[in-house]
Amino acid sequence: MQAVPSEFLAIDRKERANRPYFDLDLRAPEERTCDFNAVVIEFEPERAMVEAARCIHCPDPAPCMVACPTKNDIPSAMWLIEQGRFVEAAGIYHQTSALPEVCGRVCPHEALCQGSCVLNKHHQPVLCGELEAFTVDYERRTQGYAIPKGEPTGKKVAIIGAGPAGLGCADLLIQKGHEVTVFESKPAPGGLLVYGIPNFKLAKDVWEEKWEEFEKAGVKFVPNTYIGKDKTIDGLFAEGFDAVFIGVGSEIDAKMDDTPGTDLDGVHEATDFLIRGNVEPELLPENMRGPVGIGKRVVVIGGGDTASDCLRTAIRLGAEEVTCLYRRTEKEMPGGKKDRKMARDEGAKYRFLTQPVKFIAGADGKLAAVECIEMKLGEPDAKGRRKPVPVEGSNFSVAADTAILALGYWPDPILGKTTPELEVHDWGLITVKDKAKGNTSREGVFSGGDCVTGPDLVVTAMVAGKKAALAIDEYLKNKK
Ligand SMILES: Cc1cc2nc3c(=O)[nH]c(=O)nc-3n(C[C@H](O)[C@H](O)[C@H](O)COP(=O)(O)OP(=O)(O)OC[C@H]3O[C@@H](n4cnc5c(N)ncnc54)[C@H](O)[C@@H]3O)c2cc1C
Numbered sequence: 001m002q003a004v005p006s007e008f009l010a011i012d013r014k015e016r017a018n019r020p021y022f023d024l025d026l027r028a029p030e031e032r033t034c035d036f037n038a039v040v041i042e043f044e045p046e047r048a049m050v051e052a053a054r055c056i057h058c059p060d061p062a063p064c065m066v067a068c069p070t071k072n073d074i075p076s077a078m079w080l081i082e083q084g085r086f087v088e089a090a091g092i093y094h095q096t097s098a099l100p101e102v103c104g105r106v107c108p109h110e111a112l113c114q115g116s117c118v119l120n121k122h123h124q125p126v127l128c129g130e131l132e133a134f135t136v137d138y139e140r141r142t143q144g145y146a147i148p149k150g151e152p153t154g155k156k157v158a159i160i161g162a163g164p165a166g167l168g169c170a171d172l173l174i175q176k177g178h179e180v181t182v183f184e185s186k187p188a189p190g191g192l193l194v195y196g197i198p199n200f201k202l203a204k205d206v207w208e209e210k211w212e213e214f215e216k217a218g219v220k221f222v223p224n225t226y227i228g229k230d231k232t233i234d235g236l237f238a239e240g241f242d243a244v245f246i247g248v249g250s251e252i253d254a255k256m257d258d259t260p261g262t263d264l265d266g267v268h269e270a271t272d273f274l275i276r277g278n279v280e281p282e283l284l285p286e287n288m289r290g291p292v293g294i295g296k297r298v299v300v301i302g303g304g305d306t307a308s309d310c311l312r313t314a315i316r317l318g319a320e321e322v323t324c325l326y327r328r329t330e331k332e333m334p335g336g337k338k339d340r341k342m343a344r345d346e347g348a349k350y351r352f353l354t355q356p357v358k359f360i361a362g363a364d365g366k367l368a369a370v371e372c373i374e375m376k377l378g379e380p381d382a383k384g385r386r387k388p389v390p391v392e393g394s395n396f397s398v399a400a401d402t403a404i405l406a407l408g409y410w411p412d413p414i415l416g417k418t419t420p421e422l423e424v425h426d427w428g429l430i431t432v433k434d435k436a437k438g439n440t441s442r443e444g445v446f447s448g449g450d451c452v453t454g455p456d457l458v459v460t461a462m463v464a465g466k467k468a469a470l471a472i473d474e475y476l477k478n479k480k
Contacts, residue, residue, distance in 0.1 A: 013056040021054065021124040022047070029345045033315050036199040036278060039342060040105070043134040045084065052081035055126050058118055064128060067116035069459045070097045070466075074113055074128050081131055090139035093132055098171035098466060099164060101140070101210055102193060103459050104133025105202050108305075108336035112459075140209060147217035150177030155476045158183060158241040160227045160415075163191020164458045165247030165449025167214065168465025169472070174217045176473045181241070182219060185226040188283045189214075191249055193458065196271065198278045198309050200316070201339075224285075228414035233422070233445060242479065243444045243472045246415060246430055247465055250450040254407040256301075261359025262405070266295065266367030270306045270406035277313045295401025296320045299370055301356055302406030303328065304455075308339035310404045311348040322348045323398065327355040327375050327388040351398075353377075355390065359403060369397045409455045419445070429454060438468030439475075446472055 025041035026032070032039050043051070055078035058064075064074045073092050080089035093100035109115070109129035117125030139145055155178045159166045162184040170180045188194055193207050215221070225231060233244055253269040256262050275284065276292035298319040300310045303326040314322045324343075326333060329352045333340070344350070353375040362368030374394035377386040413428030423431040423441035430447040432438050438448040448464025450456055 011057060016054060016056045017119060017123060019054045022051070023124075024127060024130060026342075029347070032200065033312075033346050036316055038203050039200050040130065042137065043130060045086065045138070048086070048131055048134050049082050049084055051127050052078040052131055054119070055079070055082070055128075056118065063116040063118060064113040064126075067112045069112070069457070069463050070103070072096050072100075072113075072132070074132075077135065078126065078128065078131070081135060086135045086138040087143060089131075089135040090145070093136060094145065097459075097462065098168045099210065099458065099462050100132050101136040101206055102164070102202060103462070104129050104131070104136065105206070106193075106197055107457065107459050108338065110338050111336065137206075145213060147171060147213055148175055149217055150175050152179070153177040153476065155179065155242045156181065156240060157243045157245065157472060157476075158236045158239075159245045159247060160233075161191060161247035161249060161449075161451075162186075162189035162221065163247055163249050163449065163461060164193065165249070165451075165461040165465040165468075166191070166245065168462035169245045169247060169446075169448070169469045170214060170219050170465075172466050172469035173472065174214075174219060176469070178473070178476065180219045181222060183222045183225045183227055183231070183236075185224070186283075187223050187285060189221055189223075191247075192251070194283065195275050195279060196251075196306075196309075197458075198274060198313055200312065201309070204280070226414075228412075228418045233415065233419045233442075237444070242476055243446065245438075245465070245468055245472065246440070246445065246447040246451060247449045247461070248412065248415065248451045249461075250409045250411040250429070250455050252410045252412055253405065254410060256356070256405055256407065259356060259358060261361065261367070264359050264361050264367045265365065266293070266401055267359055267403045267405065268292070270300075270302070270310050270404055271409075273404050274306070274309055274313055277317055292317065293402070294319055295367075297400045298322045298402040298404065299356075299398060299400040300324045300404045300406055302326065302408070303333035304335040304406065304408065305339055306335075306408075307406040308335050308343045308348075310406050311343045312339075312346055314402070314404070315343075315346050315348065319402065323400075324348060324350045325354045325356060325370070325372060325398070326350065326352050328377065328386070329353060332377075332385055353388065355388065356403075357395065360397070367401055367403055368399070370400050370403055371395060371397050409450070411451050411454075426454075435464075436467055437471035438464060439471055444475065444479075446475075 077089040077092040114125040298314040358371040374391040375388040378389040411428040416424030438446040446468040449461035
């Protein structure tokens with residue numbers, strides 16, 4: 001329910017709809033590609049107020065709210081921001097989101113809140129994503145934020161995985177008064193926010209400050225602990241946990257096993273490339289601390305957000321020619337348009353309807369070229385996407401000394417294998433009985449995020465964690 005007072009709604013929508021739009025300020029491509037710092041220049045307070053005052057306050061429920069997976073009350077926040085009441089606006093986001101400073105930066109706004117803004121019909125949408133990040137940053141700088149802690153219940157919940165799903169769950173469980181311990185296989189918390197999404201989209205210090213809020217709220221963090229290897233879910237119950245949430249993501253890179261040459265020096269998997277390229281060595285497991293090798297001519301294979309991030313990381317690491325190879329057309333690309341535009345502005349090229357069929361070594365045994373075949377779009381598949389079909393005899397070669405495979409991700413099947421009665425499907429995705437609750441086939445075990453849906457978004461994983469937290473709270477109240 002929007003909190004905008006009714007007298008305020010007697011606004012002149014037409015006049016507001018015609019207010020001038022000032023595009024987002026970005027650092028110039030030639031400057032930003034020299035480092036890994038944030039690309040978007042943060043709003044100044046006056047600029048934020050002007051931008052928020054473009055909101056025409058659609059009747060409740062506003063389309064932006066409907067499109068937001070976490071149902072942020074965006075019109076109310078816009079109303080507060082335009083009056084300079086930034087901290088109160090931040091409070092609106094905290095009501096529905098555990099990660100507003102992250103979602104304000106990395107959500108594909110053009111496909112969600114901003115994409116559904118009615119101003120799109122004749123004008124530019126309100127930049128509500130960036131305004132979300134602005135308000136929460138402002139609050140942190142001026143007074144800080146503390147996750148409200150509930151009355152202690154004496155119940156203990158184990159969360160497996162410190163990514164957006166696990167943290168969405170932790171945030172609400174703490175507010176309900178439960179004791180939360182997060183077990184994480186990596187040295188630091190954050191999941192793909194740290195070990196995937198590059199710094200130029202989400203600076204590590206933004207994340208570190210966010211994590212401090214969880215620590216201050218009493219969330220216990222157990223790093224370098226791989227559940228399924230170092231401990232089991234049964235073991236966690238035996239240690240005294242009353243419920244378990246699985247938020248382990250979907251992080252195993254898809255392979256091109258039937259394509260010769262993927263084992264050549266110069267062919268990288270996306271995650272390894274991004275992590276070595278972006279993450280400080282001290283946050284990495286020891287076996288990943290070496291520098292990432294990069295040549296002058298780089299091809300990235302794939303069409304998702306990961307591909308855009310690899311292209312942009314390669315440019316920042318000094319590659320001279322960076323090309324994305326994708327087997328369908330741009331229309332079918334799953335990655336966000338905003339990231340693609342930034343990659344293009346930074347110098348990345350795209351080659352559509354192109355499928356690598358062989359990675360070719362040069363005289364030194366390292367990657368020298370990628371043999372490709374042209375594709376055309378055939379009949380739609382089960383999901384309605386037209387299938388790419390090779391054009392017979394159209395093979396050609398692209399010179400490349402580095403190839404990065406950004407083909408998607410699979411879940412690690414280990415928890416299905418080591419947890420009796422835990423149902424999994426499709427290569428290890430966790431089966432949940434009711435998506436609104438995240439309850440699995442195993443009593444007291446809940447799950448959400450990419451390990452349930454397959455690779456998706458930060459916001460959808462966080463929402464799944466929050467929904468599961470409510471279900472866990474209910475379960476713990478009723479548990480004998
Ligand atoms: C390169 C890249 C760029 C992306 N860019 C965007 C973007 O711009 N915007 C967006 O919205 N989304 C983006 N995404 C998707 C987004 O990051 C994911 O959808 C989201 O992080 C999923 O959250 P999660 O908590 O389910 O999983 P994850 O973030 O993967 O977190 C899972 C955590 O569980 C840990 N773990 C795994 N197995 C175990 C185990 N057995 N025991 C203990 N710990 C375990 C992992 O180490 C990890 O820390 C991107 C993804 C990638 C790969």
